[in-house]
Amino acid sequence: MDSAAMGLNGDVHDGEEARRRLRTSALPLYVALSNLLRAEIEEGRWPPGTQLPTLEQLSEMYGMARVTVRQALGVLADDGLIDRVQGKGTFVADVVTPRKTxxxxxxxxxxxxxxxxxxxxxxxxxxxxxxxxxxxxxxxxxxxxxxxxxxxxxxxxxxxxxxxxxxxxxxxxxxxxxxxxxxxxxxxxxxxxxxxxxxxxxxxxxxxxxxxxxxxxxxxxxxxxxxxxxxxxxxxxxxxxxxxxxxxxxxxxxxxxxxxx
Structure with missing residues (x-):
């Protein structure tokens, strides 16, 4: 099963809970979404090398406008958590440092x-x-x-x-x-x-x-x-x-x- 299907059918996370967290965050929406996606990656729900859902799919999953999703992905790309490959899509980086407990x-x-x-x-x-x-x-x-x-x-x-x-x-x-x-x-x-x-x-x-x-x-x-x-x-x-x-x-x-x- 590819990553997009996993995200859309709810195997990776509860989409409604994610949307609730985003609605109640005091941060700008793109920052809140980037933090949520960061947690998904660092906790291993999107493993290294996994292809992320498309911009349209992420927009639907999280109830966010495409421009907000694009900004959030930009933050993750700047931090080295994801790689954008022209003509192929967006992938989790091969090496991701897990969150420290x-x-x-x-x-x-x-x-x-x-x-x-x-x-x-x-x-x-x-x-x-x-x-x-x-x-x-x-x-x-x-x-x-x-x-x-x-x-x-x-x-x-x-x-x-x-x-x-x-x-x-x-x-x-x-x-x-x-x-x-x-x-x-x-x-x-x-x-x-x-x-x-x-x-x-x-x-x-x-x-x-x-x-x-x-x-x-x-x-x-x-x-x-x-x-x-x-x-x-x-x-x-x-x-x-x-x-x-x-x-x-x-x-x-x-x-x-x-x-x-």
Whole structure:
């Protein structure tokens, strides 16, 4: 069965769900469609070397105008995901890098390893703020914090919108590094103040308009909210982060030790 037939009979994806996602995206239609097609390719639903449906077929499948489909394919061609062959059609590139899944591990070392290659995009910075209310078990607040709102990316893919608070005394140790890199990764490299514990709590929410726009999701799509607190040996909070993660890119891993009976 060729790729066009696969797409049109629904074996590859649910066309109605795809059209709903496109209708509810806050992005320009051609960008939203290019992201959707990118996901189809990177997840292996259009394997390397596969011929894509024609412009007319894609237009019908996704309920988009031909000019919108053409623009979306142009984005994918510029990114090297597809090849256009004169007189033959459009094909998935022979080599496609799969999407990276973000693993939120309970292990400190594994968590730091996951951060390698991830990039922050700064949205808001405030130099001297108080910490939001802490839960009793989370620790004691420092005198002041640096607040940052960021979008975290892996490659070109945004996967998290995060509000984080970093102890100003920590920030002063490496301000340039904290401004440009992943904050927890910098904390791990510094070695001072000595990190004692990181706690994480997780719950499922629905993406609001702002988060949906920043993460390229439909409004109301499920996102995972992670509240993360890092403390030193004295129980002082060095870092508080509240992030909302794309549910389709994130795996939350934890290990429970079972006591001997």
């Amino acid at each position: 973000i693993h939120l591990d309970s292990s400190w070392d594994n968590f730091l390893q996951m951060l390698d290659g991830n990039l922050p995009q700064a949205l808001t910075v405030e130099a001297d703020v108080s910490l939001p209310a802490l839960r009793p078990e989370e620790g004691e607040a420092a005198p002041s914090y640096r607040y940052m709102r960021r979008v975290h990316r892996v490659g070109n893919q945004p996967y998290c919108v995060i509000d984080l608070y970093l102890d100003n005394a920590c920030y002063a140790l490496a301000p340039e590094a904290f401004d440009q890199a992943m904050v927890i990764a910098v904390l791990g490299r510094l070695g001072q103040p000595k990190v004692k514990k990181m706690t994480q709590s997780f719950r499922i929410l629905a993406a609001d308009l702002t988060v949906a726009r920043l993460l390229d999701l439909p409004v109301g799509a499920p996102v995972g909210e992670v509240r993360r607190v890092i403390t030193d040996k004295a129980g002082h909070v060095l870092y508080l982060g509240i992030g909302q993660y794309r549910g389709d890119l994130v795996v939350f891993n934890t290990t429970l030790e079972v006591p001997d009976t």
